[in-house]
Amino acid sequence: MFYLRKLLAGKSSATFTAIGTSILVWVILPLFLNHYWISVLIETLVYGLFAMGLSVLANYTGLPSLGQAAFFGTGAYALGISLVRLGQGQGISVLLSLAAIIMIAVIFGVLVLQTKGIYFLFITLGLAQILWAIAWKWQSVTGGDDGLVGITRPNLGLSWWNLSTANGFYYFILTIFILAFLALLVIAKSPLGRTFVGVRESEVRMSCLGYNVWLHSYFAFIISGFFSGLAGILFAWYNMFVAPQQLSMTLSAEGLFMGILGGGTIGGAFLGAVIIVLLKHIASLVTDHWLLVMGAFYIIVIVYMPQGLSSMLQRR
Amino acid sequence: MKNLTSPLITENLSVHFGGLQAVADVSFAAEEGMIHAIIGPNGAGKTTFFNLVSGLLQTSAGRIRLFGQDVTRLSPQQRATLGVGRTFQVVNIFSGLTVLENLLLAAQSQKNMKFVFYRRGTSYRALSVKAREMMEEWGFSEKSDTLAQSLSHGDQRQLDLMLALIAEPKLLLLDEPTAGLSRAETATLTEIIRTLSLKTTILMIEHDIEVAFALAKRITVLYEGRIFADGSPNEIRIDPRVKEIYLGEEEA
Numbered sequence: 356m357f358y359l360r361k362l363l364a365g366k367s368s369a370t371f372t373a374i375g376t377s378i379l380v381w382v383i384l385p386l387f388l389n390h391y392w393i394s395v396l397i398e399t400l401v402y403g404l405f406a407m408g409l410s411v412l413a414n415y416t417g418l419p420s421l422g423q424a425a426f427f428g429t430g431a432y433a434l435g436i437s438l439v440r441l442g443q444g445q446g447i448s449v450l451l452s453l454a455a456i457i458m459i460a461v462i463f464g465v466l467v468l469q470t471k472g473i474y475f476l477f478i479t480l481g482l483a484q485i486l487w488a489i490a491w492k493w494q495s496v497t498g499g500d501d502g503l504v505g506i507t508r509p510n511l512g513l514s515w516w517n518l519s520t521a522n523g524f525y526y527f528i529l530t531i532f533i534l535a536f537l538a539l540l541v542i543a544k545s546p547l548g549r550t551f552v553g554v555r556e557s558e559v560r561m562s563c564l565g566y567n568v569w570l571h572s573y574f575a576f577i578i579s580g581f582f583s584g585l586a587g588i589l590f591a592w593y594n595m596f597v598a599p600q601q602l603s604m605t606l607s608a609e610g611l612f613m614g615i616l617g618g619g620t621i622g623g624a625f626l627g628a629v630i631i632v633l634l635k636h637i638a639s640l641v642t643d644h645w646l647l648v649m650g651a652f653y654i655i656v657i658v659y660m661p662q663g664l665s666s667m668l669q670r671r
Numbered sequence: 672m673k674n675l676t677s678p679l680i681t682e683n684l685s686v687h688f689g690g691l692q693a694v695a696d697v698s699f700a701a702e703e704g705m706i707h708a709i710i711g712p713n714g715a716g717k718t719t720f721f722n723l724v725s726g727l728l729q730t731s732a733g734r735i736r737l738f739g740q741d742v743t744r745l746s747p748q749q750r751a752t753l754g755v756g757r758t759f760q761v762v763n764i765f766s767g768l769t770v771l772e773n774l775l776l777a778a779q780s781q782k783n784m785k786f787v788f789y790r791r792g793t794s795y796r797a798l799s800v801k802a803r804e805m806m807e808e809w810g811f812s813e814k815s816d817t818l819a820q821s822l823s824h825g826d827q828r829q830l831d832l833m834l835a836l837i838a839e840p841k842l843l844l845l846d847e848p849t850a851g852l853s854r855a856e857t858a859t860l861t862e863i864i865r866t867l868s869l870k871t872t873i874l875m876i877e878h879d880i881e882v883a884f885a886l887a888k889r890i891t892v893l894y895e896g897r898i899f900a901d902g903s904p905n906e907i908r909i910d911p912r913v914k915e916i917y918l919g920e921e922e923a
Contacts, residue, residue, distance in 0.1 A: 549772065552768060553776050556768065557764070560759075563757050565838065
């Protein structure tokens, strides 16, 4: 609470009003929605968290990656494997999944940060594709292209909070999302978060000020992976089924696009995710050719609003 | 052998890019608490020399000693931690951050708190106070929340220098600090540099010969990567060979 008040104290109070309002909307909205739209809302939170995590790396640190799905998939598969194949409880499974995510981030980070620019894009993509191939081929553990079925949702053991109901589960996901969101905002405004932006703006300046640019990029990579991986855990609970698609390049690219659409801030990445998820569902309700709609939308945004939505709003 | 704890000593420093000998056999020593200017025509290797000293370039041969310590193989950040600060010929600031954020980022660079991720950066009072004092002193208080990229060129140059200074370097490398500045801005900056020299050793590359003569106690002329002449401003001013390379450049 102490930190929250400090956060509120600064000139970012406008940001906080905006965040407070949107949280309120997400709290109230499900009361007026049917099951289908509640699950759409859950998807906005899951992909929103995924995109916000990626935003730390791609937008804050200036290291766009095409392999962020590696963390999402690792979180989702690790939870599923622990629950279904190892028969562990939910608590242990979550801890194992978080450990797996951090381990992947720590190892991949060393490998990918040898490179920059287009090479960074390709090495992150390559590593994620390796995980994708493992998920595809290692039938006995991952279920291969049939996916991993039988993932269960946790039970909080509270009579007033039942996660087997649509609303109960929604608020569970929302709670974790809000905590993660606040943590990300604190990190973004912290001394460490500021160094990420410094790395993006000028590596030479940073090293001549005495910063180890590599180390700060590495921290950004791990923090980014952690939150995107956490989104994968939420996804596994939500979907109760994990497939190689959760490790796909499509997901990584979508996450990057959400960040661009959002205009480069963490809150913006969430906004981008909301728009993409909603547009997907609405377009697919209207037409079978919804992929065409998405493609056109991507092109329009990249050509006419390369700075994304939130920067357009700021200019007004 | 010169004083071993001199802020900067280079011994036979050389670097080549392919066949081009950019800096050749430069043996140089800076004296503590003095303004030392490096001049020379374009392509003389002045900025390359700075890049070698600050560690952005690796030497091909020779050694560099900072404050008595051999740093030839150390990284730029390790040298910065020893107390080397620098500015850049092409302004190098954090364009997308505000002036205050720029200064805080530079100020925290030598503190362990730079790894703290659970507290708001501006809650570190000592650093905020330091940054605000500096902005006041430099007339930037009004521009505290201005994005660095929106500042005028002159202000950006000053911010570049402020970034180097707030980390309190013992040796300051200024790469053409007055480039692109108006006459009035140049005069202001000249005064600022003169004041700075009371606290720190300054090595400056200066294209504006008049500024160099006005500020420096000692001047080194680089030409084609080598030390061509070295002495007091008066000695350099009357050196006919120096005149020749400068005039030769203008005629070309």
